[in-house]
Amino acid sequence: MKLTALIPVYNHGAQVGAVVARLRAQGLPVLLVDDGSDAATARVLDDLARQPEVRLQRLPRNQGKGGAMLAGLRAAQAAGFSHALQIDADGQHAVEDARSFAELAQAHPDHLICGNPVYDASVPKGRLYGRYATHIWVWINTLGFELRDSMCGFRVYPLAPTVALIDAEKVGLRMDFDTEIAVRLMWRGLRVINVPTQVRYPEDGLSHFDVWRDNLLITWMHTRLFFGMLWRLPRLLSRRLGRLWSA
Template sequence: MAVQRRLSEFPLLTGRSAMTENPAIAVVIPSYRVTRHILEVLAAIGPEVARIYVVDDKCPDGSGQFVRERCRDPRVVVVEHPENQGVGGAVMSGYRAALADGAVVIVKVDGDGQMNPALIPNFVGPILAGEADYTKGNRFFDLEAVRNMPSLRLFGNAVLSLLTKLSSGYWNVFDPTNGYTAIHRDVARHLPFHKISQRYFFETDMLFRLNTMHAVVVDVPMDAVYGEEVSNLKISKIVTEFIVKHAVNFCKRVFYNYYLRDMSLASLELPLGMALVLIGGGYGIMHWVMSARIGLATPAGTVMLAALPILMGTQLILAFLAYDIASLPRRPIHKKTWYASRNV
């Protein structure tokens, strides 16, 4: 295809022309109430992209038909859902279509205009270079630009990032809810599509699934853009759901990585540390209640018996976290394709 042959002409990738001679790059755009911006997003996607999949997730505005009638780009393919599946379900449908058509790298871009399509080469580059399996946007690299971000969103993102680090194991990434992503086909085809969260937990759940595969994830700097678009996300409705899902994913990840697939000193540090904290805390609370009932001060020896296991348990938990942070996946798992091997 002529579009594919022109990738080596793209300015940001000319240094790797031999490696990127004919990679099939696809873009997936989940479409739900974005008819005001979708045509502008499609028009901004450069010639380095071979195919664009607009996934109409049972959009009440009929975005699929809207694109068919008004977009003349031959690269655009409209995929329609008979029922709404959420952003995760829409992206998975786009992944399936792109994989079936032979895409090498699949980029996910939102249709609301918040993501600049000109950055697509920045997301694709590390994957084609064999440096990453999955790339995602990070709006927090430029501290000056962060000042333009709403305070509530800034605080919420910081909290979600901490929870995501714990549940996913990717301590080196930030801005977990950022949906500007790219993935290599050899990684995407091994994802359990039917298990990945279909709603707003999708991006975070993707990181958890990637960690269980030991995939390398890299952040890509990007600017935060906020226009007239209206988010469908209601924070009050998903806080409890997110906390529960983070806790479940953390337990699953620890079990998979530290007991099922491998065992190390960290496999002992976490349960022993938690047990000591619980024993010390329980013992201390029990004696504090007893002392309060009889009106006497708790003996110093009893306080030390409660404090010592808590301190030791905390140290063991911190040691586990240090091991976990140092265990980040560092070698990409996707196979070197012919265009990559030619540059070695």
């Protein structure tokens, strides 16, 4: 296994340096994807990219979190990596858990290693409660509870099946990305390992979640996935029964 951390960045110049430093302290190479950030953040990323084992992929215009991830996943595979650890640039994820994620990916290289958030009091209650609607739809669309939280952007992707998926199918480009790619990977047979991990929302954190736009995109995503699940239903049921019988 050859693993890189993959960080999509949009105007998180004040926070991303600390995240990179903590990942590098664990020996992880880092791939930064500049998603059309402002000039100040671009300068920070240029400075970071001068460090050993830190790469920079720059997009000419903002494409959204999903668009940055698509570019980063392809770039990571092209650079010779077998796996990518997705982590946010704003410091909300427990970077010290990256080692546990990496160890699980090493032991289970064909699985999606997905963070299962444990929140403290800093989480906005509207965001917390709103996630449950997505959880329910994901459990319906995957016919089970294997994926505990599809919206957590702290996870390890095996790159071969993931890049094959994004080259073959259209996946959401914004905040709908994390859920949609996880569901579609599961439809293709990937198993999931859920890892409890602390998530906090810094008081000075910068969120790019647009309540109206992103909720509409997520609603449309769930609609697409539901009808996609219906025509896959015989195959999904057959796989589910096969796993039950072999357990």
